[in-house]
Amino acid sequence: xxxxxxxxxxxxxxTILVAIVVGVVAVILCxxxxxxxxxxxDAMVQxxxxxxxxAVSQVSTTVANYLGDMDQAMELVEQSMLxxxxxxxxxxxxxxxxxxxxxxxxxxxxxxxxxxxxxxxRQPREQIYQNLSxxxxxxxxxxxxxxxAPHVESxxxxxxxxxxxxxxxxKEGGRAAWVSLDLSFSSISSYINxxxxxxxxxxxxxxxxxNIVYHPQQQLLYSGLKSExxxxxxxxxxxxxxxxxxxxSLTGVAGSDWRVVGVSYVDELVNRxxxxxxxxxLLLAVAVLAAAVLTSWLLFRLLxxxxxxxxxxxxxxxxxxxxxxYRPVGGTREVQELSDSFEHMVLRIQRLMTTVRxxxxxxxxxxxxxxxAQINPHFLYNTLDSIAWMCEQGRNAxxxxxxxxxxxxxxxxxxxxxxxxxxxKEIEHAESYLQIQKYRYKNQFTYTFDVDPxxxxxxxxxxTLQPIIENAINHGLDLMVDEGHIWVQVMQEGEDIxxxxxxxxxxxxxxxxxxxxxxxxxxxxxxxIKNVNDRLKIYFGKQYGLSIxxxxxxxxxxxxRMPRIQEGDYEAK
Amino acid sequence: xxxxxxxALLLAFLFGVGLSGCGGGSTERQTVALVAKSTRTEFWLSxxxxxxxxxTEYNLDLTIVGPETEEDYETQNRMVADAAAAGAGAIVxxxxxxxxxxxxxxxxxxxxxxxxxxxxxxxxxLVSAYIGTDNYAAGQMAAQAxxxxxxxxxxxxxxxYDVNSANGQERERGATDVFLxxxxxxxxxxxxxxxEAERARADTAAxxxxxxxxxxxxxxxxxxxxxxxxxxxxxxxGEDVFLVGFDSNVVTIDGLQEGTVDVLIxxxxxxxxxxxxxxxxRLLSGQDGEVEQTVDTSTKAVDRNNLFTVDSQKALFAxxxxxx
Numbered sequence: 046x047x048x049x050x051x052x053x054x055x056x057x058x059x060t061i062l063v064a065i066v067v068g069v070v071a072v073i074l075c076x077x078x079x080x081x082x083x084x085x086x087d088a089m090v091q092x093x094x095x096x097x098x099x100a101v102s103q104v105s106t107t108v109a110n111y112l113g114d115m116d117q118a119m120e121l122v123e124q125s126m127l128x129x130x131x132x133x134x135x136x137x138x139x140x141x142x143x144x145x146x147x148x149x150x151x152x153x154x155x156x157x158x159x160x161x162x163x164x165x166x167r168q169p170r171e172q173i174y175q176n177l178s179x180x181x182x183x184x185x186x187x188x189x190x191x192x193x194a195p196h197v198e199s200x201x202x203x204x205x206x207x208x209x210x211x212x213x214x215x216k217e218g219g220r221a222a223w224v225s226l227d228l229s230f231s232s233i234s235s236y237i238n239x240x241x242x243x244x245x246x247x248x249x250x251x252x253x254x255x256n257i258v259y260h261p262q263q264q265l266l267y268s269g270l271k272s273e274x275x276x277x278x279x280x281x282x283x284x285x286x287x288x289x290x291x292x293x294s295l296t297g298v299a300g301s302d303w304r305v306v307g308v309s310y311v312d313e314l315v316n317r318x319x320x321x322x323x324x325x326x327l328l329l330a331v332a333v334l335a336a337a338v339l340t341s342w343l344l345f346r347l348l349x350x351x352x353x354x355x356x357x358x359x360x361x362x363x364x365x366x367x368x369x370x371y372r373p374v375g376g377t378r379e380v381q382e383l384s385d386s387f388e389h390m391v392l393r394i395q396r397l398m399t400t401v402r403x404x405x406x407x408x409x410x411x412x413x414x415x416x417x418a419q420i421n422p423h424f425l426y427n428t429l430d431s432i433a434w435m436c437e438q439g440r441n442a443x444x445x446x447x448x449x450x451x452x453x454x455x456x457x458x459x460x461x462x463x464x465x466x467x468x469x470k471e472i473e474h475a476e477s478y479l480q481i482q483k484y485r486y487k488n489q490f491t492y493t494f495d496v497d498p499x500x501x502x503x504x505x506x507x508x509t510l511q512p513i514i515e516n517a518i519n520h521g522l523d524l525m526v527d528e529g530h531i532w533v534q535v536m537q538e539g540e541d542i543x544x545x546x547x548x549x550x551x552x553x554x555x556x557x558x559x560x561x562x563x564x565x566x567x568x569x570x571x572x573x574i575k576n577v578n579d580r581l582k583i584y585f586g587k588q589y590g591l592s593i594x595x596x597x598x599x600x601x602x603x604x605x606r607m608p609r610i611q612e613g614d615y616e617a618k
Numbered sequence: 619x620x621x622x623x624x625x626a627l628l629l630a631f632l633f634g635v636g637l638s639g640c641g642g643g644s645t646e647r648q649t650v651a652l653v654a655k656s657t658r659t660e661f662w663l664s665x666x667x668x669x670x671x672x673x674t675e676y677n678l679d680l681t682i683v684g685p686e687t688e689e690d691y692e693t694q695n696r697m698v699a700d701a702a703a704a705g706a707g708a709i710v711x712x713x714x715x716x717x718x719x720x721x722x723x724x725x726x727x728x729x730x731x732x733x734x735x736x737x738x739x740x741x742x743x744l745v746s747a748y749i750g751t752d753n754y755a756a757g758q759m760a761a762q763a764x765x766x767x768x769x770x771x772x773x774x775x776x777x778x779y780d781v782n783s784a785n786g787q788e789r790e791r792g793a794t795d796v797f798l799x800x801x802x803x804x805x806x807x808x809x810x811x812x813x814e815a816e817r818a819r820a821d822t823a824a825x826x827x828x829x830x831x832x833x834x835x836x837x838x839x840x841x842x843x844x845x846x847x848x849x850x851x852x853x854x855x856g857e858d859v860f861l862v863g864f865d866s867n868v869v870t871i872d873g874l875q876e877g878t879v880d881v882l883i884x885x886x887x888x889x890x891x892x893x894x895x896x897x898x899x900r901l902l903s904g905q906d907g908e909v910e911q912t913v914d915t916s917t918k919a920v921d922r923n924n925l926f927t928v929d930s931q932k933a934l935f936a937x938x939x940x941x942x
Contacts, residue, residue, distance in 0.1 A: 174875040175926045197935045199926060203868040205935045245675075265671060267932035268888040269916060 066341040071334055078326045085322055089315040090292075094285040097242050097294040101307035104248045107236045109299040115228065116300065119190055119213050122150055122224055126215055137163040146232045148198055148208050149178070152221035157181035160221050162200065169200040176200055178210040184223050188214065192301060194256040198227055209258060233259045246292075246309030253302035255279030278306055287311065351376030355384060362391060366398060402583070409580050410464065425451075431485050447484055450477040460507055465610070468535060468542070469501040475510040475533060482518055490522045490529035497536045504610050505542070506584065512577050513546045513603045516561065521550020521601055537609065541589075544605040552597040561593070574603075581607055647679050650898045651701035652710045652891070653694055654684035655738065656813070661840045661865045661887045664936050665736070668891030669710065676899040681706070688813030688841070689780050691715035695722035701731075708732040708898035710891075712750075713740035716784035732901040736894040737887075738785040746901055749893045749913040751885045753785040756917045757792025757838070760862045763881040763919050764834045765800050768860045772803035775825050775832040777842045779813040789838045789864075806832050811842060815869075818845025819852070826853050833859055840865035843882070847873040866934040874925055884933045886915040 118140070125136040137150055141163060149164040159176060162169045177196040190213035197205045208227040215221055233250065238261045240248045249260040255275035257266065265271040278293065283304075286293045294307035354374040362369045371391045374384040428451050435444040457474040460466050472494065479492050514531065522529035534545040553561070561574050578591040585608050595601040652669050656662050666682050673680035681701070685693035691714040699722055701709050709731055713719040720741040727733050727744035737750040764772065774797055778786050790808070797803035806829050811821035818837070822845055826832060837846040843863030847870050850859050856878040863870045864883050873879035893913055900909050918933045925934075 170875075174922070177926055177931075196928075197926070197931045203872055205868065205871065207935065207937050262671065264667060264888050264937040265892065267937055268668065268886050268892065270668075270889055270892055 062345050063338065063341045067334060067338050070337040071330075074330045074333060078323075078330060081326065082319065082323060086315060086319050089318050090287055090311070093243075093309060093311065093315055094287055094292055094294070097246070097292050097307045097309045098285050098296070100240055100242045100246075101248060101294040101296045101305050104237060104240050104307075105296040105298050105305045108233065108250065108303065108305060109301075111232055111236065112298065112301050112303075115211055115226065116190065118144060118147070119211060119224075119226060122226065123213060123215060126152065126219060126221060126224060134163070138165075141165050146229050148206060148227040148229050149200070149225075151178060151200070151225045151227070152215075153179055153181075153184070153223045153225070154220065155222040157184070159200070164201070167201050167204060170202055173200050178208070178225050178227050179212065179223070184212055184214070187212070190214075192252070192258075192303070194252060195230075195258055207263075230259055230263075234261070237261060240307075242307055242309035243313045245313055246307065248305055248307045249273065250298075250303055250305055251275050251279065253279065253304070258303055273306075273308075348377060348380070351380040351384070355380070355387060358387070366394060369395070406583050409576070409583060412576065427485065428481055431481075435484075443484065447481060450480040453477040454481065458508060464506060465504040465612075466507045467501065467612075468496075468503050468505050471505050471507060471510060472496055472501070472533070472535065474508070475514055478511050478514060479531065482514075486518070486522075488528075489525070490518070490531060492531040492533065495532065495534045500535045500537055500542055503542060504612055505544075505607055506577075506580055509577055509581075509605060510544060510546065512574055513605070516574055517546055517548040517550065517601065517603070520553060520557070521548040524551050538606075540609055541606050542609050544607075546603045546605075547600060549600040552599055552601055553593075553595040554597065558593050558595060562591070577605070581605070647677060648707040648899070648902045649679040649681065649705060650708045650710060650895055650902075651697075651704075651706040652680060652682045652894070653697045653701065653712070654682065655688045655694075655712050655714050657682070657684040659840045659865075660867050660936070661885070664887035665891035665894075667936065668888035668893075669895045670891075671888075672892045672895035672899070676896065678895065678899055680895065685714070688714060688783075691718045691782070694719055698722045698726050702726040702729050706731060707902045708734060710734045710736055710894040710898055711740065712737040713784060714738070714780060715782040716741050716787075717782060732898060734894050734897045734901070736890045738783055740784070746906075747897045747909050747911055747913065749897060750785070750890050750915055751917050752914045753788035754792040755914075756864075756883055756885070757789035757794075758796045759792075759917060759919055760789065760836050760838075760864070760881070760883045761793040761796035761800075761803075763883070763921070764836065764860055764862050765796065765803065767880065767921070768834060770802070772797065772800075772834045773806045773829070773831045774803055774834045774836065775806055775822075775829060776808040777818065777822050777825070777835060777837040777846050778808060778810050779818075779839055779842055781810045786838050793836055793838075803834070811845070813839055813841045815841045815844040815848070818842040819848040820845075822846045822849035823852060826850070826855065826859070834862070835859055836862045838864055840867050840870075843867065843879070844869045847879050851876075851878045866936075871925075871934060874920070874922055877922075880921060882920045882934070884918045884920050884930075886917070886933070888936070889915045 121140065122137070125133045125140075128136065141147055141150070142165070149162055149167070151162045152160045154160050157179065159169065159173065159179070177199045178193070180193070183191070190211055193210040193212070195207055195209050198208050199205065206229055208229050210225050210227050212223055212225040214223055237248050237250060237259055242248070247261050250258040252258055255278065257263070257273060257275060260266055260273070262271055266273070278295065281293070281295055283295050283297055286295075288311075290311050292307075292309045292311060294309075296305050297303070298305060351374045358371060358374070362371075369391065371388050373388060374380060376384075428447065432444050432447045432451075435441075435447065454474060454477040457466065457470050457477070460470070476494065483490065483492070510533065514533070517531055522531070530549050532545070532547040534543075534547070536543050536545075562578060563575060574591065581590045589607050590605075592604050592606075593601065594604075650673065652666070654662050654665065657666075662684065669680055669682065672678075683697045683701070685697070694714055695718075698709060698711065698719075702725070709726060711719075711723065711733060713723070713735065716739065723733055723740050723742040724744055727742065733742070733745045735745045735748045735750070739745065739748050739750075764774075776790055776793065778790050780786060794805060797805060807825060809821050809825050811818045818841055822835065822837070822842075826849060835846055835850065837843040843861075843865060844867050846861055847863060850856060850861055851873065853859075856876065860880045861873075861878065862881045862883065863879050864885070865887070866882065866884050870879045870882055874882060893915070897909050897913075900906070918930070920930045920934060924930050
């Protein structure tokens with residue numbers, strides 16, 4: 046990045062665009078995910094309730110079938126009671142063998158006394174302390190078969206299984222008034238234990254009053270380690286009930302007051318899935334965001350890099366228009382079009398600049414020629430006057446010298462129209478001028494040349510020294526009372542050549558210095574110092590030209606700097 | 619500017635990795651060893667049923683071991699060491715010998731095994747929790763049951779098991795204290811028999827023969843109660859001797875109905891097993907805060923009058939007996 050770019054405060058357009066795209070994507074994603082999760086949770090709860098109800102109704106059907114079987118068994122037992130004692134015993138023994146979950150069949154007299162008991166390999170106690178299988182009062186109030194709550198079989202010695210008892214009244218007239226079947230839980234448990242709802246969900250069986258008939262964790266309930274809120278559940282209609290943690294499903298068992306209750310855990314069935322889904326969607330969101338960041342970054346990079354290239358090219362062009370060469374920037378079509386336009390512009394500007402410089406040079410040349418045309422006659426007839434005057438006085442030798450000097454001056458001034466002439470010629474020109482002026486000023490000043498011979502072969506603009514010397518004579522020495530002196534020095538300094546014209550005249554003030562360098566040729570005749578300066582700068586660049594230092598009553602020093610040039614170097618210009 | 623963008627990308631990447639990192643974390647099954655005093659009595663079968671229920675619920679591997687006799691603390695020590703060596707994360711332990719089991723338990727605990735004591739504790743500071751009966755209170759309850767139901771002076775014979783067993787001694791202390799405080803009871807004799815029905819029967823028969831004046835017997839665990847009931851029945855002293863037994867066994871329940879046994883102090887072995895393994899699970903899964911130092915499982919006095927109430931049925935008769 047350029048120094049100018051580093052100082053800028055504003056954000057790059059790519060950054061802003063990436064931020065906007067990512068932001069928008071993030072917001073949309075969030076909304077979608079939230080909406081989706083909400084819907085998803087509802088759906089999961091609904092499906093959990095459905096699966097719970099399905100499991101429960103399945104259990105209900107099997108339990109109802111079981112009870113139907115038991116009703117049929119009871120009819121069989123009732124019928125057997127009408128048979129003779131022998132065939133009855135045989136029938137019931139076969140029945141008990143066939144139904145291992147029937148622990149005992151008992152019959153009771155109208156007064157509730159245990160008459161007979163059939164059980165495989167067991168006899169009831171002689172003295173039964175308390176028979177939990179039969180309740181006379183309840184039996185008397187019931188007109189049809191009924192079920193008891195679970196209890197311990199208490200009529201045998203050293204055998205206390207948990208059972209439910211089904212009691213049915215017998216037709217009147219027989220010895221027995223009631224018959225009971227004690228049913229162990231082996232069948233029911235097999236129906237219920239295997240039913241799972243989710244991982245931890247389960248079913249249990251309760252009667253209409255809310256007593257638990259069978260629970261897969263019955264012992265846990267009996268040990269007081271777990272409880273079911275059956276009081277509340279008994280008051281609920283059949284159906285599904287979901288709270289924050291548990292889903293209860295209730296279904297009645299056909300043909301009895303038993304009900305199947307399904308318990309399942311929201312956390313397990315719903316929340317885990319929802320959590321998985323949240324995790325998944327978050328991952329997805331991150332992936333999408335990352336993709337968005339990446340693609341927008343790539344996209345905008347594609348756009349911004351050539352733009353930046355273009356910008357830095359413009360900056361380069363701004364700093365140095367002359368030596369700028371444009372390398373086209375690749376990229377999208379828009380950028381290429383921009384690049385092409387810029388290229389055209391650069392070429393046109395550079396062409397324009399060249400044209401302007403050429404026109405400037407031409408202008409100066411024309412100006413120089415015009416000025417030469419102006420001064421020559423004036424200088425010429427002054428000099429001719431002086432020569433005429435010398436001839437009149439008979440100073441023929443001096444007159445000849447003057448004429449020679451004048452001839453040399455003009456020859457060099459013209460130089461076949463070349464702008465650049467060898468430094469030796471320029472020195473000769475300056476010397477001729479000084480010679481003539483010295484005569485004209487009647488030896489009011491002297492001059493010396495101090496020229497580095499190595500410089501003589503190089504070239505310089507013609508009529509560079511003459512205007513300076515003219516200025517030194519006019520402004521420095523003319524007003525002097527004493528004899529003045531002019532030094533002309535030529536030397537090399539590094540790659541440059543330095544001309545120096547010094548005088549010990551009256552010097553110039555700061556304002557005079559300024560005006561000399563700015564005054565146009567119109568103000569006076571002759572090629573002004575400004576003209577010299579302008580020409581040097583146009584030819585060789587801004588770093589070359591003329592500088593004047595002056596101190597009143599001490600003198601003036603004019604320094605001219607130009608590059609060391611060989612013949613032909615600048616002829617094209 | 620460019621560096622910021624890379625930082626943002628990196629951040630997004632890390633975020634993604636972090637999220638996916640949350641996904642895993644399945645743990646393998648932990649092993650819990652239950653070292654019991656015995657593997658035979660109904661009491662212990664009920665403990666095992668409870669332990670297995672908890673192991674199923676908490677998805678643990680449960681191994682159950684116990685010595686042949688309830689006096690063999692050396693075998694128990696070996697079992698504790700074996701369980702620790704086999705990589706058990708926790709040991710649910712019931713100590714036969716309060717003092718002599720301590721070293722083995724300490725050694726296991728120092729290997730990083732969590733120790734949960736059930737039923738009978740051990741003299742170790744490294745036990746994380748005790749779950750069982752408040753034995754002193756149970757002893758008090760036994761004595762009070764006799765005092766409430768027997769009139770006149772009480773000549774008490776105590777039938778206890780191993781003198782080094784913490785819970786037996788606690789119960790005896792509770793019973794003795796209540797008897798002596800009543801002012802009308804006298805401890806005639808204390809015997810320490812084996813926790814094995816036949817030996818207990820023989821020793822109790824000898825006690826009754828030696829001390830014919832004894833009219834109250836207290837037996838402090840299931841085998842001694844069974845033995846005492848048989849001895850009382852054999853001696854034909856069902857009417858004369860008031861027998862307070864511990865725990866539920868078909869023999870003592872039969873005796874309760876027939877009159878040889880008068881009161882049973884029923885503990886909650888299923889809960890001990892269940893809660894013991896549950897505590898072990900919590901200790902292993904780092905939920906130490908939820909583990910109580912001492913859990914008092916319920917105790918219930920059952921006599922002929924409340925034998926078949928619903929609550930007594932639940933306390934006395936194991937529902938899942940068929941599974942063992």
